[in-house]
Amino acid sequence: xxxxxxxxxxxxxxxxxxxxxxxxxxxxxxxxxxxxxxxxxxxxxxxxxxxxxxxxxxxxxxxxxxxxxxxxxxxxxxxxxxxxxxxxxxxxxxxxxxxxxxxxxxxxxxxxxxxxxxxxxxxxxxxxxxxxxxxxxxxxxxxxxxxxxxxxxxxxxxxxxxxxxxxxxxxxxxxxxxxxxxxxxxxxxxxxxxxxxxxxxxxxxxxxxxxxxxxxxxxxxxxxxxxxxxxxxxxxxxxxxxxxxxxxxxxx
Numbered sequence: 001x002x003x004x005x006x007x008x009x010x011x012x013x014x015x016x017x018x019x020x021x022x023x024x025x026x027x028x029x030x031x032x033x034x035x036x037x038x039x040x041x042x043x044x045x046x047x048x049x050x051x052x053x054x055x056x057x058x059x060x061x062x063x064x065x066x067x068x069x070x071x072x073x074x075x076x077x078x079x080x081x082x083x084x085x086x087x088x089x090x091x092x093x094x095x096x097x098x099x100x101x102x103x104x105x106x107x108x109x110x111x112x113x114x115x116x117x118x119x120x121x122x123x124x125x126x127x128x129x130x131x132x133x134x135x136x137x138x139x140x141x142x143x144x145x146x147x148x149x150x151x152x153x154x155x156x157x158x159x160x161x162x163x164x165x166x167x168x169x170x171x172x173x174x175x176x177x178x179x180x181x182x183x184x185x186x187x188x189x190x191x192x193x194x195x196x197x198x199x200x201x202x203x204x205x206x207x208x209x210x211x212x213x214x215x216x217x218x219x220x221x222x223x224x225x226x227x228x229x230x231x232x233x234x235x236x237x238x239x240x241x242x243x244x245x246x247x248x249x250x251x252x
Contacts, residue, residue: 001243002236003079004091006148008247009175010072012096020062025049031062074148095250098177104214109172109179112155117166136186136220137168143231144169144182157181159207165200167215171238176246180238181215189221213241 019034025047033046048058079087099105114130124131127138128145130153137153144151150172156164167181183200187193209215216238218231226234 001094001247002239003075003087004094005096005175005243005247006075007072007079007087007091008094008096010068010075011091014065014068014072017065017068018061020058020065022062022066023047029059031055031058033058071148078147093250094247096175097246097248098175099246100177102178104179104209105177106172106174106179109152109170112152112157112170114152115154116156117154119166133168134184134186136225137184139225139228140169140182140184140218140231143228143235144171147232147235149173149235151182159203159209163203163206165203173242176242178242178246179214180242181209182218182235183215184218184220186220186225187222188219189223212237214238 021032021034023030023032028049031048033048035044035046036042037044048055050059052058076087083090121131121133123134125133125135125138127141130141132138132141132153141151141153151169152172153169154166155170156166157170159165168184169182171180171182173180181204183197185193185197204210204215211217216234218226218234220226
């Protein structure tokens with residue numbers, strides 16, 4: 001259901017954009033902008049380079065469309081890897097009804113900034129240029145990237161008038177207008193670590209952020225780390241929860 005929701009969102013976004021593509025003109029980066037004549041139906045192409053006064057605008061538009069198409073290609077690939085039927089056909093029976101009444105929305109996610117948590121990092125690991133706190137977290141980040149899920153790492157989230165938490169990963173699901181969070185708990189055999197995260201858990205609950213809906217805990221300790229398949233299954237619990245709320249059958 002999650003892939004159906006993302007497919008509906010991406011195809012709708014792309015269909016509402018002008019057709020703009022990157023190419024090259026006389027050795028320079030260029031953008032082709034395709035316009036359809038409303039009277040004749042004829043498609044005309046304009047080409048822009050960095051010398052044109054609207055270059056920044058059309059280049060940004062082309063970058064957005066390319067990003068959306070890359071995300072759509074990833075969704076199609078994931079569907080083909082897991083299902084035998086057609087995603088296009090499956091999605092034709094559904095519609096999106098995004099969140100409008102939960103404050104844990106995409107606007108909240110947009111307000112967060114990666115790396116705001118300044119707590120001491122004793123074991124830094126570099127992942128795609130980002131400093132993380134463990135290889136475990138880097139592995140989770142890699143899985144999120146391959147699933148096409150946008151995240152911010154180690155942001156600071158206000159959970160009460162005077163309380164904050166720093167989720168390991170704050171996730172954005174624009175198709176549902178919802179945010180989600182992941183905690184990669186890699187030292188559950190350490191009593192001090194358990195105490196710190198018990199307090200964190202309390203803050204999440206007080207803020208109405210619930211496990212297996214808005215929040216996924218991925219457990220580990222010195223001897224145990226869940227494998228990739230297990231981590232994906234855990235993440236899928238959140239994805240399925242959101243999809244079942246916001247991807248609905250079309251009226252008969």
